[in-house]
Amino acid sequence: MVENFRTFREPTEIVFTSDGVADEMPVFHGANGAGKSNALAAIDLFFRVASYCLRAVASAGAGGMSPDAACKLPWGFRDEHFGLWMNHRSWPPGVRDPQRVEVHFDDARLGALRVTLTPSGNDVLLRLEKMTAAPASRWEAPRALKNAGGVVLKDGTGNRLQDDEVSPLLNAIEAPLGPGSKPFFLLDARRRDFRAIGEGEPLLATTAERLLALATSFEPEETERWRAFVDVIHRFKTLSDREISVLRAPVASGEVPDLRFEVRGKQILRLSELSSGEQQVVALVAGVLTSRAGLVAIEEPELSLHPDNQELVRDMLREQVQRGVVDQIFLESHVQVFDGPEVLRFSRSPEGETLVTRQPSRSHREVRARARQSSADEEQWVTPDGYTRLPSEMRHKLGLQSGGYLWFLRSRPEGRWEAWTEAELDDLLGLGDTPPKDA
Numbered sequence: 001m002v003e004n005f006r007t008f009r010e011p012t013e014i015v016f017t018s019d020g021v022a023d024e025m026p027v028f029h030g031a032n033g034a035g036k037s038n039a040l041a042a043i044d045l046f047f048r049v050a051s052y053c054l055r056a057v058a059s060a061g062a063g064g065m066s067p068d069a070a071c072k073l074p075w076g077f078r079d080e081h082f083g084l085w086m087n088h089r090s091w092p093p094g095v096r097d098p099q100r101v102e103v104h105f106d107d108a109r110l111g112a113l114r115v116t117l118t119p120s121g122n123d124v125l126l127r128l129e130k131m132t133a134a135p136a137s138r139w140e141a142p143r144a145l146k147n148a149g150g151v152v153l154k155d156g157t158g159n160r161l162q163d164d165e166v167s168p169l170l171n172a173i174e175a176p177l178g179p180g181s182k183p184f185f186l187l188d189a190r191r192r193d194f195r196a197i198g199e200g201e202p203l204l205a206t207t208a209e210r211l212l213a214l215a216t217s218f219e220p221e222e223t224e225r226w227r228a229f230v231d232v233i234h235r236f237k238t239l240s241d242r243e244i245s246v247l248r249a250p251v252a253s254g255e256v257p258d259l260r261f262e263v264r265g266k267q268i269l270r271l272s273e274l275s276s277g278e279q280q281v282v283a284l285v286a287g288v289l290t291s292r293a294g295l296v297a298i299e300e301p302e303l304s305l306h307p308d309n310q311e312l313v314r315d316m317l318r319e320q321v322q323r324g325v326v327d328q329i330f331l332e333s334h335v336q337v338f339d340g341p342e343v344l345r346f347s348r349s350p351e352g353e354t355l356v357t358r359q360p361s362r363s364h365r366e367v368r369a370r371a372r373q374s375s376a377d378e379e380q381w382v383t384p385d386g387y388t389r390l391p392s393e394m395r396h397k398l399g400l401q402s403g404g405y406l407w408f409l410r411s412r413p414e415g416r417w418e419a420w421t422e423a424e425l426d427d428l429l430g431l432g433d434t435p436p437k438d439a
Contacts, residue, residue, distance in 0.1 A: 001102040005045070006038040007354040009092045011100075014039060014356050016328070018342060022106055024321040025314075027339055027361075028332045030346030035354030036332045039346070040186060040297045043330075044083075045090070046101040047173065047183045049115040052082045053128040054170040071126040086124045092353075102131075109172040127152065130161065130169065176294035176327065185293035187284070207283075208246070208257035210290035215246045225289050228325075232285050232316050236309060239278060242269075280304040284313055288320055288329070297330040302337065310337040336361070399423075 002008040016026045028036040053071050077086040091099060102114040112131035117124055129152050152161065161169070175181045214226035234240050242261040249258040249270070259271040259282065271282060280303060288296055301317075302310050314337055317329050331338050339361040347355045395401055398421050407420045409428075420428065 001100070002039065002042045003101075004091060004095055004097050004099040005042050005101065006090055006092065007035040007348065007352065008038065008042065009095065009351075009353045012354065012356055014344065015358050016330075022328060023340060023342070024318055025329045025331055025338065025340055027343045028330065028346060029334070029343050031348075034346035034348055035356075036346050037299060038354060039356070040299070040330060040332065041090075042101050043103070043295070043297070044184055044186060046103055046113075046115050048082050048084050049101075049117065049126055050113060050128050050173050051170070051183075052079065052084055053115070053126050054166055054173060056126075058166050058170065071128075072120075072123050073126065074123050077124075091119075107172060107176070109168060113173075177292065181292045181294065183293065184295045184297070185287070185291035187287040187291075187296065187298045205256055207286050207290060208259070211259065211286055212246045212248070212257040214290065225325075229285055229289050232289075233282060235312055235316070236278070236281050238275075239281070276304045277306060277309060281309060281313065285316065288317065289325065291326070294327045295330065296326045296328075297332070299332045300334065301331060302333055302335045307337065310335065314338050 001011055001013050003011040016023050028039065030036050056071055073084075073086050075086050075088070077084065079085075088096075096119045098119075099117040100114060102112065104112045114129045114131060116127040116129070118127070173183060176183055211226070211229065214222050214229070217223055217226070230244050233244060234242075239261065242263055244259065244261055246257055246259050248255040260268050261271070261274065262268045271279065274282070284298065284301055287298075298317075301313055305313060317331075320326050321329055341360065342358055343361045345357050345359055347357075349355055390398075390400070390406075398406065398419070400406065400421065405422045407422070407425050408417050409420055409425075410416070411418050
C-alpha cells in the first residue's frame with residue numbers, strides 16, 4: 001500500500017500474491033510515466049527508512065537519547081549508507097501530508113510493517129510501525145502517534161517495541177537471507193547497472209568485484225553461485241562454446257576485475273567486446289546471482305535481447321526464485337514474454353495519479369501453441385517503438401531478403417492494414433514509371 005509518494009496520491013494497493021501465494025515474478029506493465037518505476041522506488045524507500053529507524057532507535061536506546069529525536073531528520077539530510085535523502089521531490093506536487101508505505105510479508109517475523117514520513121516545519125519525522133491488529137481504517141494512526149517518530153508496535157494503543165524486539169526485527173529486515181544479504185536490489189537494465197558501451201568496462205566495478213569474489217572463494221555456497229553464473233551464461237547460444245573466467249586486468253588507473261570469454265586456442269574476448277545483447281545477458285545474470293538480496297527488481301530486462309533470449313532470461317530468473325537464490329523478482333517490462341498468470345497494469349488518471357489493476361494475462365506459450373495450430377509457424381513481436389521481424393517467406397515474396405523499407409496502409413473499403421514495399425508505394429502514388437493504381 002502506497003500513499004502520497006510521487007504519482008501515488010491516494011492510498012493504492014499493489015498485490016503481489018495469487019490465491020494467497022506470493023508470485024514468483026510480478027510483472028509491471030504500463031505506458032512510460034504510468035508509475036511503474038515509482039512503485040519500485042516506494043519499495044526501496046520502505047526498506048531504507050525501516051532500516052534507518054531500527055538502527056537509529058537501537059543506538060538511541062543505548063546512548064540514552066530520545067527515540068523520537070533519533071528519527072527526526074532535517075530537510076536536505078543525506079545518508080549515503082542508507083541511501084536516504086530528505087527532499088520534497090518525492091511528494092506529489094503541492095502535497096505535504098504524511099507519506100506512507102505499508103508492506104505485508106509472508107515472513108512471520110515481520111508480519112505487516114508501515115513506514116511514515118511526516119513533514120514538520122524544517123524537519124521530517126520518520127516512523128516505523130509493526131502492525132499486530134488491523135485498525136478500523138488502514139491508514140488511521142492513533143492520535144498520540146500522528147506527530148511522533150521512532151519505532152512502535154501498533155496495537156491500537158501505540159505501544160513501543162521492547163528493546164529485545166528491535167534486534168530480531170532489524171536482522172529480518174536487513175539480512176533476510178542470512179549474514180551478508182540485503183533486503184532489496186534494483187537493477188536498471190536501461191543503464192545495465194554499468195557504463196554504456198565504449199565508456200570503459202561494461203560492468204560496474206562493484207558487480208565485477210562480486211563475481212571475482214565468487215570465482216575465487218573457498219566457501220562452497222559462493223563457489224556454487226559462480227558455477228551457476230557460468231552454467232546460465234552457457235545456455236545462451238552465442239556464448240555456449242566459450243570458457244568464462246574473471247581476473248584482474250591492467251588499465252591506466254591500475255587493475256580492475258574483468259570477465260573474459262575464450263574459445264580455447266582461437267580467441268579471447270573481453271566483456272566490452274561482446275555484442276550489446278550478450279553484455280545485457282551477462283549483466284542481468286551477474287546482477288541477480290551476486291545481489292544476495294531477498295527481493296530483486298529489474299527495469300526493462302528485454303532491452304537489446306532477441307525474443308528467444310528474452311525467453312531464456314525469463315526462465316533463468318524464475319529458476320533463481322524456485323531455487324531460493326532470491327525470494328521474489330519484480331519485472332518492469334514492455335513485452336509479454338515475461339508475463340506470468342497475472343500482471344499488474346499501471347495507468348494514470350486524468351488528475352495524473354497512478355492507478356494499479358491486477359489482471360489475468362494470456363499465457364505467452366498458450367498463444368503461441370494456438371497460433372501454430374492455425375499454421376502460424378513463426379512467432380513475431382512488434383516492439384512499442386514499432387520494430388519487428390518478418391518471416392523469411394514474407395521477406396522473400398516482398399523482395400526484402402537484404403532488408404528495406406515497408407509501408408503499412410489501410411485499404412478501402414475493408415479497412416484492413418496492408419504492407420507495401422517502396423516500389424509498390426511509388427506505383428500507388430504515381431511516383432514511379434507506371435500510372436498510379438486506383439486507391
